[in-house]
Amino acid sequence: MENIFRSDLFAGKTVLVTGGGSGIGLAIARNFGTLGARVVIAARDQERLIEAGQSLREAGIDAIELAVNIRDNDSVADLIEQLELQGIGIDVLVNNAGGQFAAPALDLSANGFRSVVDLNLTGTFLMCQAFARHCMNRKLPGCIINIVLCQANGLPGMAHAGAAREGVVNLTRTLAWEWSNLGIRVNAVAPGTIKTEALDQYDPVALQEGIDKLLIKRMGLPEEVAQSVAYLASPAAGFITGTCLALDGGEHLTGASPQR
Ligand SMILES: CCCCCCC/C=C/C(=O)SCCNC(=O)CCNC(=O)[C@H](O)C(C)(C)COP(=O)(O)OP(=O)(O)OC[C@H]1O[C@@H](n2cnc3c(N)ncnc32)[C@H](O)[C@@H]1OP(=O)(O)O
Numbered sequence: 001m002e003n004i005f006r007s008d009l010f011a012g013k014t015v016l017v018t019g020g021g022s023g024i025g026l027a028i029a030r031n032f033g034t035l036g037a038r039v040v041i042a043a044r045d046q047e048r049l050i051e052a053g054q055s056l057r058e059a060g061i062d063a064i065e066l067a068v069n070i071r072d073n074d075s076v077a078d079l080i081e082q083l084e085l086q087g088i089g090i091d092v093l094v095n096n097a098g099g100q101f102a103a104p105a106l107d108l109s110a111n112g113f114r115s116v117v118d119l120n121l122t123g124t125f126l127m128c129q130a131f132a133r134h135c136m137n138r139k140l141p142g143c144i145i146n147i148v149l150c151q152a153n154g155l156p157g158m159a160h161a162g163a164a165r166e167g168v169v170n171l172t173r174t175l176a177w178e179w180s181n182l183g184i185r186v187n188a189v190a191p192g193t194i195k196t197e198a199l200d201q202y203d204p205v206a207l208q209e210g211i212d213k214l215l216i217k218r219m220g221l222p223e224e225v226a227q228s229v230a231y232l233a234s235p236a237a238g239f240i241t242g243t244c245l246a247l248d249g250g251e252h253l254t255g256a257s258p259q260r
């Protein structure tokens, strides 16, 4: 897909993308790298992360991979400490790591609910907090973009994820308030169904039914998410904070979420 941005837009900037070893996160990292940024990709699966890092470097991108489990505060602190020890300052944080499983609310165990909230809400908060402290230490501004998912009409079949992601949208607004005096802009992007390998875990018939109900009848592309994220991180979005951008083929209007 054509890149609409200037190729040196993020020269001199460093962008940290959680879950950057696969799917949407890797597309986001590749896009920032193509636009001149150094990128740090962080996730749990080291093998996949290294392979992703190599693919970025082969494309001429300055890429570093580091391990993190965003659900674990010590792991998050360790990630930031490693970056600081290496003299790497982060300008943009993209909280992309996340996920869930499909299950009717009546069947969800307390632990199953908690694990999805832990990953998507608590994990995102821990990363945001560590990043804000890092910005304070550097005495420099920053930018956070939280990837959520289209939950505006509720998320039947994924109550835990809907609650967690709506929590992240509210967190986005609150942190935009609290950290405006630090020069940190905080925004979110809410994708609908985006064509990545992670969709293999969902029923293809249900997926197609959802797409048929959209205003734009196709899946979104990871590159489309990546360009929206780049826009929100760019100076062109310098007056935007506390928002959530729906990138979903109109799903937030049509309520096309299938019974998952
Ligand atoms: C119809 C299609 C709609 C498509 C919409 C598409 C929109 C969204 C797309 C995406 O988000 S793409 C997704 C990207 N990746 C993922 O979703 C995978 C992420 N999953 C995970 O990381 C983990 O599975 C998890 C959800 C965080 C859970 O990990 P954890 O290590 O905490 O799990 P466990 O310790 O194994 O289990 C904890 C608890 O949860 C229950 N559980 C786990 N998986 C399932 C499952 N598939 N079904 C039911 N229950 C599950 C598990 O049983 C444990 O509960 P207890 O048994 O202890 O009560």
Ligand SMILES: NC(=O)C1=CN([C@@H]2O[C@H](COP(=O)(O)OP(=O)(O)OC[C@H]3O[C@@H](n4cnc5c(N)ncnc54)[C@H](OP(=O)(O)O)[C@@H]3O)[C@@H](O)[C@H]2O)C=CC1
Pocket (backbone or CB within 6 Å): 018, 019, 020, 021, 022, 023, 024, 025, 042, 043, 044, 045, 046, 048, 068, 069, 070, 071, 096, 097, 098, 099, 100, 119, 123, 147, 148, 149, 150, 190, 191, 192, 193, 194, 195, 196, 197, 198, 199
């Ligand atoms: N594809 C879609 O249709 C949509 C996806 N989304 C969201 O976009 C994001 C990316 O999705 P997508 O690329 O499709 O799926 P992926 O499964 O490829 O991406 C999820 C990423 O999160 C990382 N991750 C998961 N748990 C943790 C953890 N505890 N700590 C650190 N990293 C973690 C995974 O890496 P690892 O396992 O190595 O840790 C993986 O790289 C997710 O938050 C997803 O829910 C939102 C709407 C739609």
